[in-house]
Amino acid sequence: MLNKKKQLLFEKQAQIAKAIAHPLRIAIVNYLRNGPQCVCDIAEQVGSERSNVSRHLSVMVSAGVLEYRKDGLKVIYKLKTPCILEFFSCVTRVLKQQARDNEKLLKVL
Amino acid sequence: MLNKKKQLLFEKQAQIAKAIAHPLRIAIVNYLRNGPQCVCDIAEQVGSERSNVSRHLSVMVSAGVLEYRKDGLKVIYKLKTPCILEFFSCVTRVLKQQARDNEKLLKVL
């Protein structure tokens, strides 16, 4: 059985993972590779309502993945911990492995 | 706006992120660092019902994060793409940053 400390750590880690575990949020993180962007441009880029994007952004801020600054009317969001991007290189490896597996399966059929 | 290909990629990536975005699943992945384990031992370790653990395991298998082999009555699960573990080193960095931020905040109060 796990102790309380470990459980708390796993919950925190899960919160961060959850913060990026959504197609729209991944699209946002991906867009922010190019540098800081306002909500309106992000919404335009990912093709969703501003109110919806605003919510997704605040989830990622709470999780510590993004940070923002205000600039006049606009609010500019940016990646806080760019190591998040490393995660995607692993994810890509997983996807490539899946593709190879599917290929093998196809040959057997 | 995003094209269809990108959207599909982001959905796949989100599926993988979702597969580990849960405290129990993180506990499982963490336990599997030590090597392959059966459902009963995993359930014991993480402190949850076997049926529940079994479901979590199958989610991670579908996402390509885990794989399994049968051994008599037991089913042995293991990490398929250990690079998933790298994700946690980033997550740890995020958490440390949060801790630093909180410290700063405390000093201001």
Place this chain on the structure above:
DNA sequence: TTATAATATGAGTATATAGTCATATAGTCA
């Protein structure tokens, strides 16, 4: 064959999350 054990899964409930619309808030500028 029968009893037992490990695992998986259907069905149900409870909870969490996403998305939309309307509205509030705050900054800009004529």
Place this chain on the structure above:
DNA sequence: TGACTATATGACTATATACTCATATTATAA
């Protein structure tokens, strides 16, 4: 000031996810 713009949020609905219990499936071994 008043009109306008960007963003955030409350309230709601729809959907997804987690968990539990009962049951099915599969393998083992007496």
